[in-house]
Amino acid sequence: MTLPRDPFELDPEQMRRLGYEAVDRIIDHFTGVRDERVTNKITPADARARFGEPIPETPSDPHTVLRTAVDDVLSHAMRLDHPRFFAYIPSPNNFVSVIADALVAGFNPFGGTWQAASGPTAIELVVLDWLRELIGMPEGAGGLFVSGGSMANLVALATARHALGADASGLVYTSDQTHSSIERALTTLGFAADRLRTIPTGNDWRLDPKTLEAAIANDRRDGGRPFAVVANAGTTNTGTVDPLDELATLCARERLWLHADGAYGVGAIASDEGRRALDGLARVDSLSFDPHKWWFQPIEAACVVVRDASLLRDTFSILPAYLRDTRGADAEVNLCDYGVQLTRAARALKLWMSIKTFGMAEFRRAIDHGLALARYAERAIDASPDWTVVSPASLAIVAFRYAHDSRDAAALHADVVREMYREGFAMLSGTTLGDTPVLRLCTINPRTTEADIDRTIEHLSSTARRLAGR
Ligand SMILES: Cc1ncc(COP(=O)(O)O)c(C=O)c1O
Incomplete structure (x- = not known):
């Protein structure tokens, strides 16, 4: 039986017109984002009113659907690529990669096996090898692309557990500045919450090897079984890099796996200054890195790199009968095994x-x-009577607090963020360092200028003063 026609067919001219309109809209976004609001959201009730409808049975004009998608759906999203988006970790995209993602969707390769996608697999291995070389890891190190840093951390910790033969009673050490994805990864892997030992940091927000060593010794004395340390190669809060070299020495001595969460910070390895800040990165057993952060890629793009890539295969490879005929020569890598x-x-x-x-x-x-730019922002904040730098520029993040006495600084900061969101001129985010509530700017967007920083800080000052009633 055959269908009388392809149910999803557009004729070539229709496809071209739709594609060209989509490309035009993307270009409008790239060239116009600076003049857009940084923030934009609708309420759940508004969303239901706009989009809630029974599943459409009948067709609509694809151009109308596309316009709704751009004007009503994609318009209601924070602009992570806006030059004045400084919150969390921005995602300042580039157009060539957007086209690449369109090509990938269009050709739709199955990236799991060499047999199905030798070209894309070869490119993935080449790119990972470039990264390996930049990091300075030996040949034999490698990994794969995953959806994001959270998934990269999960894959790395699963590999660590497998490689060390640890079970769910094993202990993992990290600092109090570590991203929540580590805790989530361990929970997903079946570790109870108390298996994650959180080491308090001092005012430098770094994991102190001596405190860590004492905690490990303590746990070993009590019969605990330490198996991994998670170091930060750029914390989300302050951009702090833990002392990777010293931690690598400690982990080698203690026979522990050292994973570096570099979701945001590892991108700096491409620059000489960043490389110096990441000293010791070449010695870790595994790391995660998000090119969708500081390597200017569209979401989703992250990698996990393991010093001995064969450990990934040992951990994840399962060959069901229906996939046996995908096995080729040894050199043909099936990334689904990793x-x-x-x-x-x-x-x-x-x-x-x-x-x-x-x-x-x-x-x-x-x-x-x-x-x-982060150093520039630090100087500008320092020069302002309204703000006090709490954590100086580190890997493009600077954290600061309201300088004037305020009944509740945390509440004031939260109100400032809410007001900035409402106004849509610039966006930043708050966090807490120890007991100190802070605001923070992350300045990784290459289109951000010093004037953007100045105007944002002026805006912040006037907003905070108004809210504090000064
Ligand atoms: C240091 C760090 N680790 C992990 C993550 C999680 O990465 P993703 O959001 O890509 O899953 C982030 C996200 O901002 C991060 O900053």
Whole structure:
């Protein structure tokens, strides 16, 4: 039986017109984002009123659907690529990678096996090898692309547990500045909450090897079984890099796995200054890194790199009967053997195309710009009577607090963030360092200027003064 016609067919002219309109809208976004609001949301009730409808049985004009998608759906999202988006970790995208993602969706390769996608797999391995070389890890290190830093941390910790033969009673050590995805990964892997030992940091927000060593010794004395340390290669709060080199020495001595969460910070490895800040990174057993943060890629693009890539395969490879005929020569890598996903998109293509197009020197310049801007922001905050720097510029993040006496600084900061969100001129986020509530700016967008920083700080000052009733 055959259908009388392809149910999803558009004729070539229709496809072209739809595609060109989509590309035009993306270009409008790229060229116009600076003049857009940074923030934009609708209420759940409004969303229900706009989008809630019975499943449509009948067709609609694709151009109308596209316009609704751009004007009503995508318009209601924070602009993570806006030059004045400084909150969390921005995602300042690039156009070549957008086109790469469109190509991947269009050609739709199955990135799980060499047999199905030798070209995309080869590119993924090439890009990972570039990263390996930049980090300075030996040959034999490698990994794969995953959806984000959370998934990269999960894959790395699963590998650590497997490689060390640890069970769910094993202990993992990290600092109180570590991203929540580590706790989530351990929970997902079946570890009870008390298996994560959180080491308090001092005013430098770094994991202190001596305190860590004492905690490990203490646990061993009590019969505990330490198996891994998670270091930060750029914390989300302050951009702090833990002393990776010293931690690597400690972990080698204690026979512990050292994982570096570099979801945000590892991107700095492309620049000389960043490389110095990440000293010791080459010695870790595994790391995670999000090119969708500081390597300017569209969401989703993250990698996990393991010093001995074969450990990934040992951890994850399962060959069901129905996939036996995908096995080729030994050199044919099946990336589904190295992680959680079987069906996986060709996420490395966008990074490869953008590095080929712009050259790594441009990435380096973009990263150096972000590092310099954070220092500029620190100086500007320092010069303002309204703010006090709490954590100086570190890997493009600076944290600060309201300088004037305020009944409740945490509440004031939260109100400032809410007001900035409401106004949509610039966006930043708050956090707590020890007991100190702070605001923070992350300056990794290469399109951000010093004037953007100045205007944002002026705006912050007037907002905070107004809210504090000064
Ligand atoms: C240091 C760090 N680790 C992990 C993550 C989680 O990464 P993702 O949001 O890509 O899952 C983040 C996200 O901001 C991060 O900053």
